[in-house]
Amino acid sequence: MAIKDPDHNTRIEKWKVFRDVCEARERLGVQDRALAVLDALLTFYPHGELDSSSGLVVFPSNAQLSVRAHGITESTLRRQLAALVEAGLILRRDSPNGKRYAHRSRDGEVEQAYGFDLTPLLARAHELAQIAQDVVAERTRFRRTKEALTICRRDVRKLISAAVEEGAPGNWGQVEAVYVDILARLPRYPERSQLELALDEMQLLRAEILNILEMQLKPENMHGNAVQDDRHIQNSNTESIYELEPSSGKEQGGNPEDERQAKSEANGGAKAKPEPIKAFPLGMVLRACPQIADYGPGGRIEN
Structure with missing residues (x-):
């Protein structure tokens, strides 16, 4: 019904519609060769915009279409034209003898044409644009x-x-x-x-x-943070930290060796040297941040 009674005020740039069809080709079920044939049909339409008031029927021969569709064979051309019709992108306007031609007035204006009608492209322009946008977003x-x-x-x-x-x-x-x-x-x-x-x-x-x-x-x-915190509190507070925290190694979550070292420090003995903290393996660090090697001696980091 939309094709039979189109809006005469509707105009759309023909190559924009063609690009939308190309984007939506998978959902429309058309192949690359069908797009080549549609491209060739649009080249026979003389205007840059599809306008129903000026007629949208093109009537090239199969030989002309084959040349503009990059030389595809006539059998392939027939199959791809049928695919375009089935996809609802063009319509056939057959003449009484099955040939494609046009009746013209004395002024050269086309009065009646038999061939392929491009009106579906104009009528479905908005739909095709929406499908193309959906396809691009999905991609x-x-x-x-x-x-x-x-x-x-x-x-x-x-x-x-x-x-x-x-x-x-x-x-x-x-x-x-x-x-x-x-x-x-x-x-x-x-x-x-x-x-x-x-x-x-x-x-x-x-x-x-x-x-x-x-x-x-x-x-x-x-463990490393606890040792550092203990030393910091001992240097800044006159009271021993062990008067404020449990004295049992089990209650602190530590081990007896750590408790003996801490008590030795509290009694004025030699301060235990904390073990170095291994944050991540060297190989993992170098793989995660390879540029850090540029700051090492000779452009390498070995430890």
């Missing part, structure tokens, strides 16, 4: 999800390799198996929903690996 979401999965996968791979090389405690073989399984379940050409599911699982795996490493480092950091 952007797909690309960003794929990039996020690539980055997360790279992080997990580096963390596992660094943990194994540094000898960090943990069942890294099982972690490696989970990592491989997540990637193995992805098809060769995945959809966005499949990528998002894999990304969620990979992010959870990365969080678990980081949690394992942090739990191993947490006791060392807590």
Whole structure:
């Protein structure tokens, strides 16, 4: 009905509509060669804008269409024209004898034409533009999800390799198996929903690996910070810290050796030298921040 009674005030730039069709081709179910044929049909329309008041029927011969469609064969041309009709992008206006031609007035104006009607492109211009926008947005979401999965996968791979090389405690073989399984379940050409599911699982795996490493480092950091805090309070307060805190090593969460060293300091003995704090393995640091090597002697960091 929209094609039969179009809005005569509607005008649209023909190549803009063509670009929208190209973006939406997968949803419309047309192939690349069909787009080449549609491009050729639009070249036979003399105006830059599709306007129903000036007639939207083009009537080239198959030979002319084949030349402008990059020399495709006549059988292929027929199939792609049928595909454009089926997709609702053009209409056939057949003449009594099946040929394509036009009746012109004495002034040369086309009064009646038989060929391919481009009115569907004008009538569906807004719809095609919306489909094209949706396709572009979906493609952007797909690309960003794929990039996020690539980055997360790279992080997990580096963390596992660094943990194994540094000898960090943990069942890294099982972690490696989970990592491989997540990637193995992805098809060769995945959809966005499949990528998002894999990304969620990979992010959870990365969080678990980081949690394992942090739990191993947490006791060392807590011990190192406690020693530093004890010394600072002793230097700034005349009262002993041990009058304010439990004296039992079990209650403090420490060990007897730490308690003996602390009591020795409180009694004026030699101050115990705190153990160095190992924040992260060297290999992990260098992989996460390779530029830091530029600040080391000779462009290397070995310890």
